[in-house]
Amino acid sequence: GAGVSQTPSNKVTEKGKYVELRCDPISGHTALYWYRQSLGQGPEFLIYFQGTGAADDSGLPNDRFFAVRPEGSVSTLKIQRTERGDSAVYLCASSLTGVDGYTFGSGTRLTVV
Amino acid sequence: AQSVSQHNHHVILSEAASLELGCNYSYGGTVNLFWYVQYPGQHLQLLLKYFSGDPLVKGIKGFEAEFIKSKFSFNLRKPSVQWSDTAEYFCAVNPALSFGGYNKLIFGAGTRLAVHP
DSSP states (O other): OOSOEEEOSEEEEOTTOOEEEEEEOOTTOOEEEEEEEOTTSOOEEEEEEETTEEEEOTTOOSTTEEEEOTTSSOEEEEEOSOOGGGOEEEEEEEESSSSSOOEEOOOEEEEEO | OOOEEOSOSEEEEETTOOEEEOOEEOOOSOEEEEEEEEOTTSOOEEEEEEOSSOSEEEOGGGOEEEEEGGGTEEEEEESSOOGGGOEEEEEEEEEBOTTSSBOOOEEOOOEEEEEEO
């Protein structure tokens, strides 16, 4: 597609539930990134994929968070046993080389109630 | 700790005023530097970037930024702001990896700019 697509745009879930957030990057972009942005903060790095593999997952806050990119294009961020502190905008970005700057999606606003 | 600092969290200007937003980083090695902008209700967009060469970089919409290596700074400037520049601005650093290549962008906390007509 023309840009990075993220679905859903908004997600409200109850504490303790499981959620999946989807990212469809720009076609041909091998690098894919997940970030989390809390109110009043800059985007915080979560995980980076180069192709199908996670090249750096050092930003995942704990083992409730997991992400996959099985075919090297679409990626899914999975959050188990959601907590109210997980509420944030989850951003996905893709890049052709990883060096030339990223193209961001519009994000998924996750609200845990 | 390695970080990116944006000194001003909120800036309010009148149209035609000059703008300078500060950005400092604490990475010691080679870095690529970026400014992103987020207009109300829109996604993050790249404003400009610096990799090497001329430390004065020109971006879209009349913005420019100057890389001062000795000060670890990459400040954003615009000589005359417009109401349409109202947005949040993020500085970001892409540090080189010790074994070569680059990895992830590290963002500052952002500066919210409001321009009044």
